[in-house]
Amino acid sequence: MKDVRRRGRPARYAHFEALHQSLVPGQKKRPTYVHGIGLFRGERGTTAWVKISLRRANTYKGRSYSAGSALEIKLGSLDSWSWEQLEQQHRDLQGRADRGEPLEEAQTVTFAAHAGEWLELKKPVLKSYGIAAGHVAKHLNPTFGAKALTDIAVADVDRWAAKQRKTYKPGAVQRQLTTFKAILNHARKSGLIERSPAADMEPIRGAEARQRFLTEEELKVVLKAARELEEAADGREKYRTNQIKGWLTDFVLWALHSGMRRGEILSLRYGDLRSVPNGGLVAVLQKTKGGSPRVVSCTDEMKAIAERLKEVRREPGDDRLFPVSLTTAKRKLTKLWRSCGLEDVRLHDFRRTHATRLVGAGINMREVAGRLGHRDLSMLEKHYAVFSGDEAASRAAQEAFGSIAKT
Template sequence: MADIKRPTGRPGRYSKYEKLEASLPAKMDKRPAYCDGIGLFRGAKSYTAWVKVRLPHGGVYNGRTIPVGASIEHKVGNRASFTWQQLEAERDRLQGLADRNEPLEAAQADTFQSYATDWLARKKPVLKGYGVTKGHINTALIPTFGKKAMDAITVADVNRWIGKQRGTLAPATVQRQLSTFNAIMNDAVRVGLIDRNPATRADKIRGVEPRQRFVTEQEWKTILETCERIEREQDEKSEQQPQRIRGWLRHYVAWAYNSGMRRAEILGLKAENVRLVDDAHIVVEVLNSKNGKSRYVSCTAEMRDILLALKRLDRMPGDTRLFPVSLTTLKRALTALWKATGLKDVRLHDLRRSHATILIGKGVDVRTVAGRLGHTGTAMLAKHYAVDRGDKEAAAMFG
């Protein structure tokens, strides 16, 4: 009896992909097999889905430049996670992007490491304390945030970092590191890379108090006497160290005390910054101020004497700096000076605070003092530099 021919059903819409899947060998080479731009690769445990797209205009994909008319293979993911309809939709989406000459890949947000490195390079010419800021980025921030995308850093991430840093560092140190982080993230907000700086809602660092160390008259006398002793010892060893520039240390410290200028501002002074207003009035122009604005500082009588003394220093030809020493040399000399004085917890910036405090105590207007120190307002002066004159008068009246 002849076999009866039975009618066959209409093939399923996705039967061609199912046949492809069923035909795959148990062991495949590295490349997937394709049917109408849908690819499958059979691994040891599962199937991986791919799509193939032709780039009529060429382009860039996965970091490679694709020539005009060439194709790219895009890995979608585990086959079990996608229906055939979803795979076709992904193929058509990518092909549409290629046909319109649009990027196939969404732009990836910069990592913190790449953005912070670029930020540091951009800010180097104008950044005060470049070495310190670089240290914050490389040793304190990149180890924690470096691999994270800028838009993926959360408030919780910042809080965990603060807690970790507080375990081994002083509150003020962590605060300075956080300030560097804030500067980077706020820059990213301004350029539109991220919507918000996560540190603005992070935990406050407790224990950070403004340092208010002032030098008394007796301490100032001790500092000057120590400078003179150190310079005498250097003169006695001049034959052993002929290359050392001597005779500047006392002048530098006295200049800081008389002017209230910052360390870098003093080092940046050159002969051309000294201006003679009249026979009794000499000013120096400070160009590298912290706020980016220049200012003029009138010289005291002692500063005028120092200007004359500095002209007699040995220096390299063409060096017009008032103090012809490097920052490293200055740091080493000051570290040795503070240790030799025997004074507790004293540093150069305390001379700046003392300068402001003395002027306030003598009745100089607060705004005048703030301008001399390079502040745009009086809030920082009251918080960090000068003992309030009103409080002093209140104590006298109570007594």
């Protein structure tokens, strides 16, 4: 193999050649340096190093170094470098250190790599982790996964959204976009990009907030169908822990009376039910969508449900109020909506109905927001108690214009 180190005037690099020839195979200590260039001769060959003086604090490979310290950097096999290249590398690194510049070139981070880190970070706290992971795997990585975060442009996001709209409903695309924005915003906060290319995207047209409320007659139909499903359960179902007779009706009633989310109900344990001095009962929710615990006062019906469910046969150590799995709850509720002819209903609609009825009964909206776990009124006004202000406006309009038709 040709020795690339011998280019140029031999006398110029004589000190490096002399250093190389003086090394004994199998060095045990650190590299030996001449003018900032170091060599280490091991059993398998000689490696090249450079040593730079840090006049300012800096970092290298994730480690911080204080001003005044020396930093040794391994460059690899000596066969890959000429003496001239080693000198130039030393000058470049020393110059960066003197100017306080980063000693390493910024690494290219792909969207897929950062999305994976974001999901891992959010896994313990993100209630909709499974949905977000599905968005990344199925809808985002196929388009953006191999791209560097810094290479994703606004036009790329626009084209992706237009393509998604051809296949998926506006609401679905909006949820995918929300996950996308969260990942890019985290990349911005982490210093990987200066600005999110999705920051100024308008909401997906047609992705209006769902506004489904149940009337009193519909509620009666749902409860009647739930009882009938329980009565129709075969003998085997009646004695299985997850199919015990009676839980479905109580589950729906608890959702209606509490305004709690499905996940909050399923994770509620008897240890979370606390008696208060006035003789009431409260449910202390530890696992909430917002991440902050909250307290929900129980109605008389909720107290009765808690007592009834104590008779449910459970596995040892299972003190959940409703000892059913998420899969079982989804399956039974889907069957319930179909059996009562209300396939457009979801359990979350009971939460909307709960909020709207409370506001209609004159309960202060801030109190209702607190019961639902919202930090401000914007979510309540947008998604839940939409009739609160409009009913008053309707009565005023009738009073102002009602007599016109009679003239």
